[in-house]
Amino acid sequence: MIHLDGISKIYDNGCVALSDVTVDIPKGDFVFVVGPSGAGKSTFIKLLFREELPTKGKLIVNGRNVGELQSAEVPYLRRNLGIIFQDYRLLPNKTVYENVAFAMQVIEASRREIKRRVIHVLDLVGLRHKAGSFPGELSGGEQQRIAIARAIVNNPVVVIADEPTGNLDPETSWEIMKIFSRINKGGTTIVMATHDKTVVDAMKKRVIAIESGNVARDEVKGVYGYED
């Protein structure tokens, strides 16, 4: 599903974020990407949805060679990815329903299809009853669940999450992780950058640790392994 082959990323200012990283993530995997701040986790995540381009190496995501993608093809890569951020990124002036539907509108899905899918994913994150609320009326955990609903509404093959529980308390984080588990059980690949030791240790999933631009560890049922 995701294949990094000798990937390096050097920013314009000369900062080496990743150097010669080779990782293979098969379909259906659940992967935590961990490591100290500034080690290259964020770059790793951003490469996957082509927010950044690799300087060197070959990166395949869902059968597409990301490094050689024309900019006009990028939207089609992203339609198969669900992207989730630490700060939720919901639109405050749209209702919960509209926020989730928006992701389908912009790829020109039919109105009936939108309605069916939005209700389905709101059910999946347990917030169907909040469909008419505005993000400002929801708790952080609820907002993140809406963001997850939006990320999966287009049936992505990979969900990419950058610190999704970074702003949440442990209990809420745990609820969020249960949702991710459920999504993963449906066959969706999940790649998650996180600082959350409790979550990583409890989930017993694959852990890729990145330190100063290199893969320091890659364990099938790994642990967080840092003290922060």
Added chain:
Amino acid sequence: MKVVMLLGMRSKGYTVMKIRTGEYFIKEAFRSLKRNGLMSFASISTVALSLLILGIFLIMVLNLNNMASNLESQVQISVYLQDGLSDVEMREIGTRITKLPGVNQVLFVDKEEALKRFKQRLGEQQSILQALDGTNPLPNAFEVKMDRPEGVKPVAQAISQLKGVENAKFGQEIVEQLFALTKMMRIFGVVLIGFLALAALFIISNTIRLTVFARRKEIGIMKYVGATDWFIRWPFLLEGIILGFGGALAAVILLNQTYGALIHQVYESLAFLPLIPQYPFITHISIILLIIGTVIGALGSTISLRKFMQV
């Protein structure tokens, strides 16, 4: 180059627009127009003012050109005779004119005939002639028709040398002055319009920039969920086009009314001034202005999109 970009919108990555999507674009564009009400108004006013001035210039230059070429194509010399000549003397002058090269026809117009024609031209304003107290100030004259316009000038000069001739008038003197005037106006107009177009472009691109800024979060999300660049651009482009077209429309309506009133006025009081009739003249100018307004609007938003959105 920007225009090429606009035309290239059906290229790669652009799927056929659905009606519902079109609805969405239009709704979004009008929402932004409303949100930036003051800026939208300023943009439309600037475009309207710029195009109004452009329109006025076009109308003036085209009318002057029209007058000039009307006069230029005239192959007629009006020869005014001194008062108090005998019939023999006048006939003698007529014969001499007939013998000049290129002269096709010589027609005698006596004082009375001239006055009758003048009355006709004045139409409803004949009453001003009452001031003449029944005297006739118009001279006897010859109307000399030439084969070709080129010969007019030397023949007119020759005629004016003849004894008994007061003067010989032909259109080309005025033509040259008119052409010089229109040339000057054209240069001045182009410079002025250049500045005004830049101002309109600037204010539209600023308005669109505000919209882009107000919606940067939305744009970011659209990009992450896989909206194509053109899907993101359309509402902004549409907003710019509406601003440009709206301004042009205001200018067009104003010009139409004004020119209509002007023509009416001129026909009433200055019937001899050959203005170009309102239709289809103003229709053509309106189409030109509407196209220019739309292009300015589209360009303005394209500039902003390139600079501030990077999509």
